[in-house]
Amino acid sequence: MTLIILGLGSSALAQTYNTFEPSKTQFMLRGYGHTGFEYLDTGGEQESTFLGATFAPIFLYKHSDKLMFEAELEFELEGNELKTGLEYADVMYVLNKHMTVRAGKFLLPFGTFMERLHPAWINRLPSRPLGFGHDGIAPASDIGVELRGAFDLGGPKLNYAVYVTNGPRIKDGSEEPEEAGMLDFGYYEDVNKAKALGGRIGLLPLSDSSMEWGISAYTTNSTGAEDSDYKDVGAFLWALDLSYVKSITPLQGVVDIKAQYNSSNVDTATYYEIEDGISEPYSFDNQSSSFYTQLSYSPIMSGSDFIKQLEFVGRYSDFNAPEGAEWEEKSTQYAFGLNYWLSWRSVVKFSYQTTKMEGGHDSDGTTRTNGLFVHWAIGF
Amino acid sequence: MKTTTNFKAAIILSVMASIMVACSSNKKPIATDTATEVAGSEVDFKIEKSGAQLWGEVCNRCHIAPSPADYNDTDWETISLHMRVRANLTEEEITKIESFLKSAN
Numbered sequence: 001m002t003l004i005i006l007g008l009g010s011s012a013l014a015q016t017y018n019t020f021e022p023s024k025t026q027f028m029l030r031g032y033g034h035t036g037f038e039y040l041d042t043g044g045e046q047e048s049t050f051l052g053a054t055f056a057p058i059f060l061y062k063h064s065d066k067l068m069f070e071a072e073l074e075f076e077l078e079g080n081e082l083k084t085g086l087e088y089a090d091v092m093y094v095l096n097k098h099m100t101v102r103a104g105k106f107l108l109p110f111g112t113f114m115e116r117l118h119p120a121w122i123n124r125l126p127s128r129p130l131g132f133g134h135d136g137i138a139p140a141s142d143i144g145v146e147l148r149g150a151f152d153l154g155g156p157k158l159n160y161a162v163y164v165t166n167g168p169r170i171k172d173g174s175e176e177p178e179e180a181g182m183l184d185f186g187y188y189e190d191v192n193k194a195k196a197l198g199g200r201i202g203l204l205p206l207s208d209s210s211m212e213w214g215i216s217a218y219t220t221n222s223t224g225a226e227d228s229d230y231k232d233v234g235a236f237l238w239a240l241d242l243s244y245v246k247s248i249t250p251l252q253g254v255v256d257i258k259a260q261y262n263s264s265n266v267d268t269a270t271y272y273e274i275e276d277g278i279s280e281p282y283s284f285d286n287q288s289s290s291f292y293t294q295l296s297y298s299p300i301m302s303g304s305d306f307i308k309q310l311e312f313v314g315r316y317s318d319f320n321a322p323e324g325a326e327w328e329e330k331s332t333q334y335a336f337g338l339n340y341w342l343s344w345r346s347v348v349k350f351s352y353q354t355t356k357m358e359g360g361h362d363s364d365g366t367t368r369t370n371g372l373f374v375h376w377a378i379g380f
Numbered sequence: 381m382k383t384t385t386n387f388k389a390a391i392i393l394s395v396m397a398s399i400m401v402a403c404s405s406n407k408k409p410i411a412t413d414t415a416t417e418v419a420g421s422e423v424d425f426k427i428e429k430s431g432a433q434l435w436g437e438v439c440n441r442c443h444i445a446p447s448p449a450d451y452n453d454t455d456w457e458t459i460s461l462h463m464r465v466r467a468n469l470t471e472e473e474i475t476k477i478e479s480f481l482k483s484a485n
Contacts, residue, residue, distance in 0.1 A: 022453065022454045022457075023454075026454055026457065026458045027457075028458050028459075060462055061460050062458040064458065064462055065457075065461070068458075068461050068462065068465070070450060070462060089423070092465050094461075094464075094465075097471045098471075100464075100465050102465070109468075115466075116442045116466070116467070117442060121443070122442060122443045140427065148465070148468055150468050150469055150470040150471075150473075152470045152472055152473075157470055157473075159468035159469075160468075161468065161469075202468065208437050209437045209438055209441065210437070210441075212441070232477075243441060243442075245440055245441050254440070328431065343445070344443070344444040344445065344446050344447070344450070345444070345446075
C-alpha cells in the first residue's frame with residue numbers, strides 16, 4: 001500500500017517537474033510607459049502641463065525558431081481622450097541565413113530613427129527631432145511585406161531591407177486647405193493601385209560594429225485616389241543615416257552619435273486656395289528636407305555609482321517645408337539634456353529645447369519656442 | 381518632374397540591388413577562405429569573437445545592453461529572435477550572443 005502511494009506520489013511529482021520544461025512555443029508580454037511635465041514659452045506665451053501618460057504593451061509570440069509575431073498597442077491620454085493605436089502587428093519568418101520575410105503593419109526602415117530609436121526608453125531626449133512624427137516627412141510605418149537580412153563580410157557587416165506597402169495619400173486640401181500637398185503616411189488604407197516601394201542598405205564598416213552608415217529610398221508612382229486629379233502625383237524620398245557608439249577609455253565612458261538626413265520630393269500639382277469665396281489655383285515645388293544629429297556621452301567608467309548613471313545629450317535638428325506651400329516653414333532646433341538611468345530601460349530625462357520657426361501652419365513671422373521638460377520612461 | 385523622380389528612384393534602387401547581389405555572391409568565397417586559411421592558427425582567435433564580446437559590441441548600438449541576468453533562458457530565445465529581425469543582425473552574431481546570455485544568467 002505504502003509502496004503504491006509512494007509510486008503514485010513520485011509519478012505525480014515527476015509530472016509537476018515536467019511542467020517546468022520550457023514549452024516549444026513562447027509568449028511574452030513586454031512594453032513601456034512614459035509621462036512627464038513640460039513648460040513651454042511660445043513667443044512670450046507661457047504654458048505648463050503634466051503630460052498625458054502613455055502605456056504601450058508589446059506582445060511577442062515565438063512559435064518556433066523561425067516564426068514569430070510581434071504587436072504593439074499604444075494607449076495615450078490626450079487631454080480628456082484616450083487615444084489608442086496599433087503601432088505595429090506583423091508576422092516574421094526566417095527563410096534562410098540571410099533572409100527574413102515580414103508581413104503586416106511594421107515600422108519602416110526609412111533611416112533608423114523611427115524603426116530603432118523612437119521608443120521613449122531608447123530616445124535620449126523627450127522629444128523627436130524635427131521632421132519626424134506628426135506632420136513629419138519621414139514615413140514611420142505601413143502595411144505590406146518586407147524582406148530583410150544581413151551578411152558578414154569577414155569583419156564589416158552589411159544589412160538590407162526591401163519592402164512593398166500601400167503607400168501614402170496626398171492631402172489635396174479639400175479637408176485641410178493649409179496642408180495641401182503634404183503626404184499623409186498615417187493613412188493606411190490604400191487609395192489606389194500603386195504601391196510604395198522602399199528599401200535600406202546598412203553598412204557596418206568596422207569589425208567592432210561601432211559604426212553604421214545607411215542609405216534608404218522610398219518611391220511611389222501615385223499618391224492620389226484612382227479617380228482624382230492627384231492620381232499621377234508620385235513621390236520620391238531618400239535618407240542617409242549614421243550611428244556610432246563606442247566605449248572610449250580616455251573619456252571614461254561611452255560616446256553615442258546618431259544622425260539622419262531626409263529628403264522628400266513630391267511631383268508638382270495644382271491645389272486650390274479659397275479667398276473671399278473664390279477658388280484660386282496655385283502650385284509650388286514640393287520639396288522638403290530635414291536633418292538631425294545627436295551626441296550623447298555617459299561616463300560609465302566613473303568610480304562614482306551616481307555619475308555612472310548620468311548621460312549628457314545634445315541634438316541639433318532642422319526642417320524645411322516647401323516655399324509657396326501653405327505649410328511653408330524653416331525651423332531649427334537645439335535640445336540639451338541630462339539623463340539619469342535607473343536601469344537599462346528606465347530613465348529620468350531633464351531637457352531644455354529651443355526652436356526657431358519661420359512660417360509654419362498658422363503664422364507668417366518667426367516664432368521662438370523654448371521648453372523645459374522632465375520626462376520619465378520605463379520599459380518592462 | 382515625374383520622370384526625374386522615377387529616374388532617381390530607379391538609380392538608387394538599382395544601386396541598392398547591385399550591392400546586395402554583389403554581397404550575396406561574394407559571401408561564400410570570403411567565408412570559406414577565412415575559415416580554411418586561418419583554421420587552427422593564431423589569427424583564428426582574433427577573428428572568432430566570443431558571444432560575450434559580441435554582446436558588448438552589438439547590444440548597445442541602439443539602447444543600453446541588458447545584462448544576462450535580466451531574463452531567463454526562455455525569454456532570451458524570444459528576445460534573440462526579435463532582435464535578430466528588428467536590428468538586422470547576422471545569424472552568427474545572434475547565435476553566439478544568445479548562447480552567451482543563456483550561459484551567464
